Amino acid sequence: MNAVLLDTHVILWWLEGAAHISTRARSVIEDIASVVLVSAASAWEIAIKHKAGKLDVTPAFVERFAGVLEDNHFGELPISMDHAIAAGLLESSHMDAFDRMLIAQARVEGIPVVSTDHRFDDFDVRRIW
Numbered sequence: 001m002n003a004v005l006l007d008t009h010v011i012l013w014w015l016e017g018a019a020h021i022s023t024r025a026r027s028v029i030e031d032i033a034s035v036v037l038v039s040a041a042s043a044w045e046i047a048i049k050h051k052a053g054k055l056d057v058t059p060a061f062v063e064r065f066a067g068v069l070e071d072n073h074f075g076e077l078p079i080s081m082d083h084a085i086a087a088g089l090l091e092s093s094h095m096d097a098f099d100r101m102l103i104a105q106a107r108v109e110g111i112p113v114v115s116t117d118h119r120f121d122d123f124d125v126r127r128i129w
Contacts, residue, residue, distance in 0.1 A: 004028055004029070004111060007114060007117060008046065035075060041079060079101065080108075087104035090104060091123070103120060107125060112127060114127075
């Protein structure tokens, strides 16, 4: 099984039509052999940014986010105790809580992250872009 974890911006770009997504990342997401996962942290980030007026999505989109993922055949990656501890113990050079969780989940699960964020490279996480 080839699993990948999508960074939040990649999920949003995918749902907008994938125009900003690299050819390599798009091919991994579209590959029927790939298990595409979305962290619960991304749902949390989207809801917080929407509520703060920093993300232009509808309340209905936020409320139906799990269904949107299902419609796109993306799986949910819940946050476990192991993920939470690993995120808390990460080196402090990256302070974004959502990214820290994605990094921790990728490390614990042994899966790459699909992201444009080069800061992930500093955390022994395979990044696909």
